[in-house]
Amino acid sequence: MKGKADTSKKGEGRLKAAGGASKRKKDAAAAGKPKRPPSAFFVFMSEFRQQYNAENPNNKSVANVSKAAGEKWRAMSDEEKAPYVEKAEQKKKDYEKTKATFDNKESASSKKAKTQNDEEVKSEVEDEGSDEENEDDDE
Incomplete structure (x- = not known):
């Protein structure tokens, strides 16, 4: 019996630690810290998601959208990916400026x-x- 009580106490400690970590994340976000910029794939993904949902209005699965986007991204050539890479680089530059201002x-x-x-x-x-x-x- 004693062993079970000790185990539950250990579990409680883990829950408290996990709760504290999420609170720190919220505090950092609430302080106005800028979000990291998206990669080229995520820039593509935001555009693709809109197109996919327009073409498939009955689809409610996020997994289907993600799978279709991943397949299309892998099938694209570097020339086709270039606009997304440029947008991602621009967002990264904007992020670095914003972060520098925030850090100051x-x-x-x-x-x-x-x-x-x-x-x-x-x-x-x-x-x-x-x-x-x-x-x-x-x-």
């Missing part, structure tokens, strides 16, 4: 937050020091 803002705000935090700690230490002096005076 983050570093500036983290420096500002660190300075504010340091000032708060200093004032708390000064307040505690004055309380101790007052206690000595009372005695």
Whole structure:
């Protein structure tokens, strides 16, 4: 019996760890961090998905769309893939600019937050020091 209880505790710990990891992802996304750019295949996929769904309105399976897109992508020549590669490269350049701007803002705000935090700690230490002096005076 004791072994089972220990096992369930281990499982609970895993659940907590998994929940914490997803929260960190949400926090990062909520902070305005830019999303990574799509690859050439995903640029193609977004276009292909619209065409496929227009041609097959009764299809409700994501797997069918993905399989058809993968088959078509593999059958395409480099010349046919070139427009998607160019779009992906442009999106990557835009992402790098956005990320650089974000990183600059983050570093500036983290420096500002660190300075504010340091000032708060200093004032708390000064307040505690004055309380101790007052206690000595009372005695």
